[in-house]
Ligand SMILES: Cc1ncc(COP(=O)(O)OP(=O)(O)O)c(N)n1
């Protein structure tokens with residue numbers, strides 16, 4: 001059995017290898033999943049059009065599905081072209097029964113025409129689509145396909161939304177209406193609707209004729225990322241970034257137009273889309289219904305390196321940490337009325353100022369403003385219920401929690417003072433609704449958003465601190481690693497040292513002792529904000545003359561080779577985190 005998550009692609013063969021099964025295989029490879037294929041039809045096509053479509057028999061379709069299912073069921077299925085109504089009904093029945101046996105995410109790209117304009121499957125397909133709509137988790141029509149499937153004409157934002165709502169009413173779980181054929185203010189818009197939410201995701205339109213295979217590629221990227229347990233919002237973001245990257249790099253094929261390129265996991269920020277809010281021009285045109293704020297930037301923390309960042313729940317802890325020289329910290333008191341916490345919050349803020357520390361108040365933003373805190377930390381849900389303009393106007397800093405690509409991009413759009421990325425490892429401090437991110441995802445987020453101070457949080461202890469620091473984040477937030485330490489002062493010193501040591505050794509990707517986040521796009525160092533010598537005291541224990549502990553790691557966490565090892569508990573928990 002493969003260690004990579006398994007995706008099935010049920011689709012047509014494209015002998016150009018730009019769309020269909022061939023595009024799905026390439027996409028799966030780029031997203032590091034295994035793909036097994038089920039051929040629905042063999043097509044003959046080139047850049048001038050489709051010259052033949054030969055549907056396989058239902059027996060052959062069934063035999064392919066059964067031969068795969070006997071060995072391993074998939075985590076996700078991408079359905080592309082189905083060549084006739086019989087195939088469509090057969091696949092619908094098959095999926096209904098498969099879904100009773102395993103938990104599988106199914107995305108259907110309802111291919112009815114190739115981008116060349118040739119009809120691939122005939123419009124009778126629409127009539128048989130209802131059965132399939134009931135068993136898929138997401139359908140990804142373009143405007144024409146949406147119109148065909150919903151039976152409604154689609155010519156503007158309002159009619160597109162109405163058609164998507166009609167699809168949900170027909171029993172479909174979610175719709176992603178692709179806007180590749182729309183051009184509003186030079187933007188390509190995708191509209192997502194399910195029973196809980198609507199999202200409008202936009203990117204500048206890329207002016208290329210080489211777009212063969214974009215629909216297949218988008219749907220298979222969604223299947224691959226869902227198979228890797230990315231939430232649907234993140235899957236939509238990654239898939240759109242992947243297609244944008246592919247369009248940017250697409251080249252002509254032979255005499256005619258070419259296919260979207262398959263160029264690896266998307267990492268270029270310019271390929272990532274925007275998430276439109278009700279405030280944006282496009283959001284308003286579309287009548288998008290959300291209350292995400294649109295804001296001027298928040299006050300800066302004046303450093304990318306906030307250092308070791310303890311998060312504690314009492315005034316006593318705040319006092320103790322400030323006396324130990326901690327310069328970034330948070331008061332996190334949960335679920336009390338303002339009147340119950342005001343005195344402690346006020347006292348903590350005063351102490352923070354006295355020690356010239358960056359004290360963030362979690363949740364109680366009104367009290368933070370009222371008593372002039374350095375900053376406020378808010379979670380994603382809090383963002384929707386807070387007067388962010390009041391925080392910005394009062395000159396307070398804002399730290400924002402994020403738990404994946406979607407939230408990260410949304411956070412960037414409000415230009416906060418820092419961005420927290422979590423939870424990286426399993427934690428018992430807080431019940432988390434999301435899965436732990438693991439180091440590989442943290443690395444990708446850190447590479448994507450280099451201009452913000454980044455804070456990693458969740459399950460980080462001394463054993464894990466060096467590998468977390470290696471990702472390039474400038475800060476590690478901890479609860480238990482300090483509050484449950486036998487000697488919190490020593491724990492702080494060791495954690496600081498682990499963070500500093502890793503920064504001193506430079507970001508592994510630059511290999512020259514300088515963190516890549518201090519470099520411009522040209523690779524030239526932007527300023528002298530080296531991690532361990534900044535006035536922010538991120539590495540105060542060294543500067544205060546405390547004996548450096550070499551790597552900053554307790555010898556209990558090193559092997560004979562001097563390489564950091566996790567303790568048993570850390571290693572067990574790490575096994576639960578995604579490795580991609
Ligand atoms: C530095 C830092 N990062 C994340 C959190 C979590 O904040 P939030 O999502 O608002 O959850 P609660 O802490 O309020 O439970 C944090 N507090 N600090």
Ligand SMILES: Cc1ncsc1CCOP(=O)(O)O
Pocket residue numbers: 311422423426427428429430457458459460477478479480481
């Ligand atoms: C508040 C919070 N938000 C995300 S993880 C977390 C708790 C981190 O605590 P610990 O460092 O003890 O795992």
Ligand SMILES: [Mg+2]
Pocket residue numbers: 362363377378379382
């Ligand atoms: Mg909160």
